[in-house]
Amino acid sequence: MSEEKPICSAKGCRTEAVWVLLWNNPKLHTPERRKTWLACEEHREHLSQFLGVRGFLKDVVSFAAWEAEGDADSGH
Numbered sequence: 001m002s003e004e005k006p007i008c009s010a011k012g013c014r015t016e017a018v019w020v021l022l023w024n025n026p027k028l029h030t031p032e033r034r035k036t037w038l039a040c041e042e043h044r045e046h047l048s049q050f051l052g053v054r055g056f057l058k059d060v061v062s063f064a065a066w067e068a069e070g071d072a073d074s075g076h
């Protein structure tokens with residue numbers, strides 16, 4: 001399989017992502033559930049503000065750290 005580069009989740013942005021935003025919408029998700037958005041350097045603030053004002057944002061970590069931790073939804 002090919003090694004895919006993570007791409008920023010911001011609309012229209014195709015820059016490689018270097019940040020992972022961990023968030024949770026309490027109306028839709030159980031408290032321990034974490035949704036993830038990827039963000040490039042430029043959009044990290046925009047995306048975290050979007051989630052932050054809604055009270056959804058839980059954590060922001062670098063993509064490298066997040067990948068190393070390896071406990072995303074799917075796990076393995």
Ligand SMILES: [Zn+2]
Nearest residue numbers: 008013040043
């Ligand atoms: Zn971006």
